[in-house]
Amino acid sequence: SYVLTQPPSVSVAPGQTARITCGGDNIGTKTVHWYQQMPGQAPVLVVYDDSDRPSGIPERFSGSNSGNTATLTISRVEAGDEADYYCQVWDSSSDHPNVVFGGGTKLTVL
Amino acid sequence: QVQLQASGPGPVKPSQTLSLTCTVSGGSVSSGAYYWSWIRQHPGKGLEWMGNIYYSGSTSYRPSLKRRLSISVDTSKNQFSLRLSSVTAADTAVYYCATTGQWGDPFDIWGQGTMVTVSS
Numbered sequence: 001s002y003v004l005t006q007p008p009s010v011s012v013a014p015g016q017t018a019r020i021t022c023g024g025d026n027i028g029t030k031t032v033h034w035y036q037q038m039p040g041q042a043p044v045l046v047v048y049d050d051s052d053r054p055s056g057i058p059e060r061f062s063g064s065n066s067g068n069t070a071t072l073t074i075s076r077v078e079a080g081d082e083a084d085y086y087c088q089v090w091d092s093s094s095d096h097p098n099v100v101f102g103g104g105t106k107l108t109v110l
Numbered sequence: 111q112v113q114l115q116a117s118g119p120g121p122v123k124p125s126q127t128l129s130l131t132c133t134v135s136g137g138s139v140s141s142g143a144y145y146w147s148w149i150r151q152h153p154g155k156g157l158e159w160m161g162n163i164y165y166s167g168s169t170s171y172r173p174s175l176k177r178r179l180s181i182s183v184d185t186s187k188n189q190f191s192l193r194l195s196s197v198t199a200a201d202t203a204v205y206y207c208a209t210t211g212q213w214g215d216p217f218d219i220w221g222q223g224t225m226v227t228v229s230s
Contacts, residue, residue: 001173033216035157042206042220043157055216090214096173097213099147099159109203 002091004102009044012077024071030089032070034063037084037104046085047072074107082109088110096098112137112144114221116170116207128194128228132221138181139190140165145210146190147179147217150203158203162210163190191220197228 005023012018022032034049035043045054047063050070060075074081087102118130132146139146147162161171163181171179180193194201204225208217 031214035217042223043217044220045216045218048216062176088157088216097170098172099132101157104156 002089002093004087004089004099004100006085006087006102006105008103009106009108010012011110012074012078013110014079017079017108018074018076018081018105020072020085020087021069022072022102024070024100025068025091027089028066029035030065032063032065033088034061034072034086035086036081037086041061043086053067072083075108077109079109081090082107112209114207114209114217114219115225116205117119118205118224118226119155120225122197122201124228124229125127125196128192128201128226130192130205130207130224130226132191134188134189138185138202139188140185142166143174145213145215146181146183147208147210148192149206149208149217149220151206152203160192160194165208174213199228202226202228213219 031042034047036046037043046057046061050065051063061071063073084106085106086104091098115133122128130177145162148160150158161181163169178195189220204223206223207221209219
């Protein structure tokens with residue numbers, strides 16, 4: 001089955017840029033979605049289709065996807081960005097189509 | 111705007127069947143515009159997609175859960191439901207209902223989640 005690998009944690013100072021990676025075999029050929037999850041809350045979509053932002057998501061959130069790595073970039077990080085972030089793809093490579101999430105990355109704002 | 115509200119029984123005993131319901135408002139489960147999914151999150155862990163259903167009744171399940179999982183739609187109540195049989199402590203999790211527009215689309219609408227504890 002398809003596997004997505006994320007770093008368990010990323011730390012960044014306020015105002016700096018955070019980059020959260022999501023690794024997968026030829027992930028550049030798949031479409032990646034990213035979610036933000038605050039403690040005790042349901043996930044919220046922050047980037048879809050590799051690099052698009054839903055309405056209401058700040059421009060500080062952006063995404064890219066190429067080769068074996070997709071990246072969520074958060075510019076000018078704020079304290080309120082501290083959360084868990086998950087990447088997700090739909091995997092239709094086998095007889096059993098499946099949804100795959102990365103293990104999640106905890107973003108800490110120093 | 112579609113909204114989802116998950117509800118469930120709370121504690122469940124091992125070997126029993128877990129039943130959860132997701133009530134849809136602002137849209138119809140009969141709409142061909144959505145796939146209706148269940149996603150769970152074990153305590154302190156990541157997200158795990160369990161399966162989905164289309165308005166036609168067509169379902170897709172996570173392979174590891176396929177033998178125990180059933181997802182159905184009740185158009186009269188505008189709800190979709192999950193039944194997970196033979197539960198164990200490993201099924202203790204927060205269960206979310208969520209929806210996507212089409213296969214491949216993101217989960218853009220989520221319910222608030224309901225905690226299910228499996229314990230004797």
